[in-house]
Amino acid sequence: MESGRLFFDPSACHRGSMLFLGNCDNIFRGGTTMMSMEETSKRPPFFSSPDELLDDDNYDEQLPEKKRRLTPEQVHLLEKSFEAENKLEPDRKTQLAKKLGLQPRQVAVWFQNRRARWKTKQIERDYDFLKSSYDSLLSNCDSLVKENEKLKSEVVSLTEKIQAEDRVGAAISAQKFDPFPGDITHVSALRVNVKAEDRLSSRSGESAVVDEDGPQVMDSGDSYFPSDNYPYCVAPVDMVQSEEDNKSGDGRNYFPDHDQHHGEEEPFSWWMWS
């Protein structure tokens, strides 16, 4: 069976030339007898050396019919070599092949497959790393969103408190202020003031009885509204009431000049309501 010997010549085990195991197997099958699986299982996993392979005594019994797994020792050495360097220079390939009793082509194929396995594992590792990073970021984001919601609702409740205090302050100021001393319209203005005070008094549990000296007290001059600029300043008191009725107000002060008067900016920003 000379063809078998030629087949295992390393120079013939070249890419593009006769393929040394798969096609070799076919050659052997076609040229000689087909071996049974039982016979195959009796054989060692692979030749331990090229010399052994070409040994006439072993030849008939060790025809490489099918794929053989490498021995644990061979795999161990290949793994060690791969750890040192995952690429295979021609010299190293030849040396390894000699040492392991394999064809250089087998060593090359093993390294190629090993690189493919390493790449697959690397992709898995990268995926795991990215996934854990993503999960961590996601949980951080969730807690930040909750924190943001909490702070927003805090801002809303504090803003409402401030508005309520502003309204009370404005109502008290309006009650103390009499823009029409001696005027005929003073009567109606006074009636509105009575309404406002009545409401405030009933809130605080005080007496709702109107002091007829009220207007005189308001003349003390402790007012936000100089009478020259606000000759008919009865509206704010009514607006206080409408503001209370209208819970959907925009939260702004009804006395635009009031804020300007104190040189303050708007107490809260538009973004709070967006």
Place this chain on the structure above:
DNA sequence: TTGTGTTTTATTGCCTCC
């Protein structure tokens, strides 16, 4: 024992580099 899924070994075709 057998069916099935996984791993390992090997091939093929294409691509790049020198």
Place this chain on the structure above:
DNA sequence: GGAGGCAATAAAACACAA
């Protein structure tokens, strides 16, 4: 154009549950 690498794939070997 040859050598070598890689992706895709085939097929044998192996592991394991039913």
